[in-house]
Amino acid sequence: MDGMPKWADVVLVxxxxxxxxxxxxxxVFMAIGQNPWEAIKLMAYGAVGxxxxxxxxxxxxxxxxxxxxxxxxxxxxxxxxxxxxxxxxLGGLGAAIVCIFIPWPHWTLALVAGSAAAALFGxxxxxxxxxxxxxxxxxxVITTIMFNFMASGLLIFMLAGPLKPAGTMQVATxxxxxxxxxxxxxDLAGVFGLDLFGRSPVNISIFLALAACVGVWALIxxxxxxxxxxxxxxxxxxxKYAGISAVNITMIALLISGGLAGMMAVNNTMxxxxxxxxxxxxxxxxxxxxxxxxxxxxxxxGIVIAALLFGALYQGGAELSAATSVQVQIVVxxxxxxxxxxxxxxxxxxxxxxxxxxxxxxxxxxxx
Amino acid sequence: MNDIAxxxxxxxxxxxxxxxxxxxxxxxxxxxxxxxxxIGENGAGKSTLMSILYGFYKxxxxxxxxxxxxxxxxxxxxxxxxGIGMVFQHxxxxxxxxxxxxxxxxxxxxxxxxxxxxxxxxxxxxxxxEYELNVDPDAVIEDIGVGMQQRVEILKALYRQADxxxxxxxxxVLTPAEADQLFRILGRLKEEGKTIILITHKLREIMDxxxxxxxxxxxxxxxxxxxxxxxxxxxxxxxxGRKVLLRVDKVPAQPKDVVLDVRNLNVTDDKxxxxxxxxSFNIRAGEILxxxxxxxxxxxxxxxxxxxxxxxxxxxxxxxxxxxxxGDKSDGQSRRARGIAHVPEDRQQEGLIMxxxxxxxxxxxxxxDPRYQRNRFIMDNAAILKDTQEKMDRFDVRxxxxxxxxxxxxxxxxxxxVVAREIERNPDVLLVGQPTRGVDIGAIEFIHQQIVAxxxxxxxxxxxxxxxxxxxxxxxxxxxxxxGQIMGERMPDETxxxxxxxxMAGMTNGEAA
Numbered sequence: 091m092d093g094m095p096k097w098a099d100v101v102l103v104x105x106x107x108x109x110x111x112x113x114x115x116x117x118v119f120m121a122i123g124q125n126p127w128e129a130i131k132l133m134a135y136g137a138v139g140x141x142x143x144x145x146x147x148x149x150x151x152x153x154x155x156x157x158x159x160x161x162x163x164x165x166x167x168x169x170x171x172x173x174x175x176x177x178x179x180l181g182g183l184g185a186a187i188v189c190i191f192i193p194w195p196h197w198t199l200a201l202v203a204g205s206a207a208a209a210l211f212g213x214x215x216x217x218x219x220x221x222x223x224x225x226x227x228x229x230x231v232i233t234t235i236m237f238n239f240m241a242s243g244l245l246i247f248m249l250a251g252p253l254k255p256a257g258t259m260q261v262a263t264x265x266x267x268x269x270x271x272x273x274x275x276x277d278l279a280g281v282f283g284l285d286l287f288g289r290s291p292v293n294i295s296i297f298l299a300l301a302a303c304v305g306v307w308a309l310i311x312x313x314x315x316x317x318x319x320x321x322x323x324x325x326x327x328x329x330k331y332a333g334i335s336a337v338n339i340t341m342i343a344l345l346i347s348g349g350l351a352g353m354m355a356v357n358n359t360m361x362x363x364x365x366x367x368x369x370x371x372x373x374x375x376x377x378x379x380x381x382x383x384x385x386x387x388x389x390x391x392g393i394v395i396a397a398l399l400f401g402a403l404y405q406g407g408a409e410l411s412a413a414t415s416v417q418v419q420i421v422v423x424x425x426x427x428x429x430x431x432x433x434x435x436x437x438x439x440x441x442x443x444x445x446x447x448x449x450x451x452x453x454x455x456x457x458x
Numbered sequence: 459m460n461d462i463a464x465x466x467x468x469x470x471x472x473x474x475x476x477x478x479x480x481x482x483x484x485x486x487x488x489x490x491x492x493x494x495x496x497i498g499e500n501g502a503g504k505s506t507l508m509s510i511l512y513g514f515y516k517x518x519x520x521x522x523x524x525x526x527x528x529x530x531x532x533x534x535x536x537x538x539x540x541g542i543g544m545v546f547q548h549x550x551x552x553x554x555x556x557x558x559x560x561x562x563x564x565x566x567x568x569x570x571x572x573x574x575x576x577x578x579x580x581x582x583x584x585x586x587x588e589y590e591l592n593v594d595p596d597a598v599i600e601d602i603g604v605g606m607q608q609r610v611e612i613l614k615a616l617y618r619q620a621d622x623x624x625x626x627x628x629x630x631v632l633t634p635a636e637a638d639q640l641f642r643i644l645g646r647l648k649e650e651g652k653t654i655i656l657i658t659h660k661l662r663e664i665m666d667x668x669x670x671x672x673x674x675x676x677x678x679x680x681x682x683x684x685x686x687x688x689x690x691x692x693x694x695x696x697x698x699g700r701k702v703l704l705r706v707d708k709v710p711a712q713p714k715d716v717v718l719d720v721r722n723l724n725v726t727d728d729k730x731x732x733x734x735x736x737x738s739f740n741i742r743a744g745e746i747l748x749x750x751x752x753x754x755x756x757x758x759x760x761x762x763x764x765x766x767x768x769x770x771x772x773x774x775x776x777x778x779x780x781x782x783x784x785g786d787k788s789d790g791q792s793r794r795a796r797g798i799a800h801v802p803e804d805r806q807q808e809g810l811i812m813x814x815x816x817x818x819x820x821x822x823x824x825x826x827d828p829r830y831q832r833n834r835f836i837m838d839n840a841a842i843l844k845d846t847q848e849k850m851d852r853f854d855v856r857x858x859x860x861x862x863x864x865x866x867x868x869x870x871x872x873x874x875x876v877v878a879r880e881i882e883r884n885p886d887v888l889l890v891g892q893p894t895r896g897v898d899i900g901a902i903e904f905i906h907q908q909i910v911a912x913x914x915x916x917x918x919x920x921x922x923x924x925x926x927x928x929x930x931x932x933x934x935x936x937x938x939x940x941x942g943q944i945m946g947e948r949m950p951d952e953t954x955x956x957x958x959x960x961x962m963a964g965m966t967n968g969e970a971a
Contacts, residue, residue, distance in 0.1 A: 312836050317818070317825050324811045330767045331800070331808035332823035333790025448475070 094447045104385050107431040107439050115424045124416060136409020137402035145290025151401030155299040156354035157379025158397050159306050160347045162388040166310055167343035168323035173234025174351040175376030176241030177212040181352025182359050183248060184211030186367040189266040189360060200270035205356050212352015213345040215241060220344035224337040249369055266365040293361035302350060303390035319343045381429040384436060403428060463526030465490040465653035466622055471520030473506055480506040482677040493644060493654040495664040498674030499697055499898035504657050508624055512544050513537045543615025547627045549607050551599045557610050558595040561617050585616050589646050605636035624655045629663060633752045634959035641667045661690040673697055698899050708910045711934035713742035717918035718887050723772035725759045733759040735942040741918040748933025749922045751962050756942035757922045758803055761891050765800040766793035790823060799880035803891030809876040812865035817846040819864050820879050849878040870901030877905055881912055888912055891922045906932060926955050940964040
């Protein structure tokens with residue numbers, strides 16, 4: 091017996107987790123002598139208060155959708171890919187190479203090629219961890235974490251060397267050629283005569299993210315491959331009985347996962363206002379993806395909602411530290427609290443709620 | 459009222475899990491120095507009741523009296539101090555510890571181990587002699603047989619001064635000879651004044667050794683009778699609530715051509731243990747070959763090889779064509795494509811994905827079936843759902859809800875989902891492992907009928923079961939496995955449980971005959 095209705099599982103638990111995180115955040119604000127109500131108002135304003143800020147929130151949410159999907163797909167196969175961070179960096183490398191070295195006539199072609207390259211590079215970066223997991227049983231958590239460090243090293247090497255334009259001091263590629271720049275939502279809205287999202291970098295790749303959500307949904311619940319991924323994730327012994335190859339499915343699921351993380355780079359390199367690849371291109375999105383996937387219960391719809399929330403938190407937090415004397419570290423603490431309560435401490439909230447529902451069930455059954 | 463207080467008395471015990479009333483107003487009295495059986499179908503609430511008695515669950519209502527004294531049992535420590543000992547179905551022993559260390563574990567006298575062990579050794583030897591347990595205190599658990607391990611569990615309880623011993627399905631893993639030995643020990647314990655509660659689903663055991671028996675059905679204790687005043691048919695009827703056919707109803711087999719031909723099959727597992735040794739047999743169309751044996755003697759590996767998920771050397775022919783035993787074509791998908799269906803021994807670990815809904819489990823293993831696809835990429839979930847609904851109706855799966863997760867069905871209904879999926883493929887060969895393990899009597903009858911019907915449709919069936927009764931009742935030919943080898947083949951009407959029991963214990967053909 092599950093004991094808990096679905097709405098409680100999907101809505102009530104995350105809401106209570108968020109409330110707990112909020113309560114502790116309030117305590118933290120009071121401890122450092124800030125007015126929590128003011129801080130919350132500022133954060134909310136910073137996240138959605140102006141069209142510009144909303145645009146930033148959506149921009150970050152786009153990142154988190156990709157990394158959330160990355161974690162979720164692996165999770166369905168019972169694999170914990172925490173290498174999203176490194177896979178995003180490699181994805182950036184792929185997108186950058188395609189944009190810099192190939193003269194594209196139009197951004198649409200660049201988008202297709204850039205997405206493909208980003209996905210390919212992200213997927214390639216997980217090949218070795220995936221192989222080691224599938225064939226040698228080396229734990230994917232350990233190997234992908236190590237690969238994050240290597241990705242970071244590789245990126246700096248590339249940005250300080252082969253990809254660095256002559257005559258600059260910045261560890262970054264040059265600005266990509268004009269024809270590869272993706273239209274921002276501001277530009278798109280302009281076509282319809284609307285003035286939206288100001289100078290924010292939110293761009294067309296948000297639609298790519300939404301398309302990826304649909305793709306993952308179809309893959310996981312409507313294809314044989316998804317069926318096999320879920321079967322393997324739920325019961326390896328049963329998968330073996332059914333003739334599902336654990337090695338193949340582990341590899342494939344992780345490659346798809348890495349590819350999704352890689353595609354985040356499209357948003358974060360080709361989509362930004364001055365498109366280029368910088369050394370901290372991932373910005374922690376790979377890790378936030380874990381919380382997004384957990385909170386979204388590994389379902390694309392949940393992931394979109396969780397990504398919006400984390401996007402707002404990210405952007406609102408940035409405004410908060412810009413507008414007040416609140417140090418940026420406090421914002422990180424708040425984000426960490428949310429991640430902790432919605433992700434790591436999920437079961438702490440879930441199990442008492444499950445018990446309450448069990449008791450309610452029983453008393454209503456007794457009342458019949 | 460009797461003069462002596464009952465060793466254990468339960469009054470009005472109730473326990474609910476959510477909307478499920480696992481135990482409903484249960485009252486029993488067990489007199490000291492008796493063996494009391496508790497029998498009931500799966501999910502009747504036997505295990506819940508015993509878990510309450512052992513402090514794993516807290517009852518919603520009711521009282522427990524031990525030797526006439528009202529006793530609270532909040533945890534297993536309290537149960538032990540109240541003199542209750544429990545022998546679980548799955549032993550709770552540390553495999554690389556010696557018998558002595560296992561007995562002392564959790565009952566050490568102080569921080570230092572030596573004095574405890576010395577004291578325990580003396581007591582252990584005394585207990586072992588008193589009850590004729592014949593256990594060597596220095597033997598390491600992983601080196602001794604299952605029967606012996608079970609005696610260690612009994613010793614553990616006795617060492618903790620248990621006066622009331624609860625045994626949960628104790629004979630599931632034993633050979634008939636080992637079971638007899640266990641019953642002798644239980645008899646001895648009874649003579650010494652211990653009280654024994656035996657939980658089982660085997661009617662024969664109840665008849666053989668209990669003094670009184672309680673029948674549970676749907677969480678209620680429906681009746682308690684003296685064993686001498688009842689009989690198996692009567693008990694079965696009390697358990698199920700209707701008349702039950704205890705014998706499998708079938709006409710003599712009419713075997714045709716050989717369908718499955720296994721020659722010199724050898725299996726060595728990952729650890730290098732030789733599990734199946736030079737096994738050869740064949741099965742004809744319209745015939746059920748039963749493989750008897752105590753679990754762990756190579757039957758599981760044999761099924762796994764035939765089912766395509768264990769590598770082997772040797773040859774297997776299906777309708778004259780050789781099967782791939784090591785390469786790309788030795789997987790479950792290829793076997794299914796060749797017409798081999800498989801009801802695996804462990805439905806919870808292999809046959810089903812417990813978190814998947816019934817409809818997903820119906821497609822499981824057959825998810826490449828063209829009827830289940832909408833196009834090259836997308837599966838036709840609606841078609842699977844419809845197929846599942848039809849199968850559920852035909853096999854009387856309850857509740858007939860394809861959206862319900864497998865884990866929310868009872869054992870019997872779970873098994874029906876698996877059997878429906880495999881039998882309705884109309885396979886040439888059906889592999890069946892432990893088809894009725896943990897399945898209630900009503901469903902057993904139905905599943906047996908389905909297997910026989912498939913045989914009568916001219917299919918070859920390999921039945922592996924540790925239940926001798928099932929093997930004897932269902933098989934047209936019986937092979938006995940011991941230590942990876944086939945010890946001999948018998949016709950069911952030309953042998954008896956005694957002879958098969960000897961073969962299962964490794965006596966060769968000559969010795970057994």
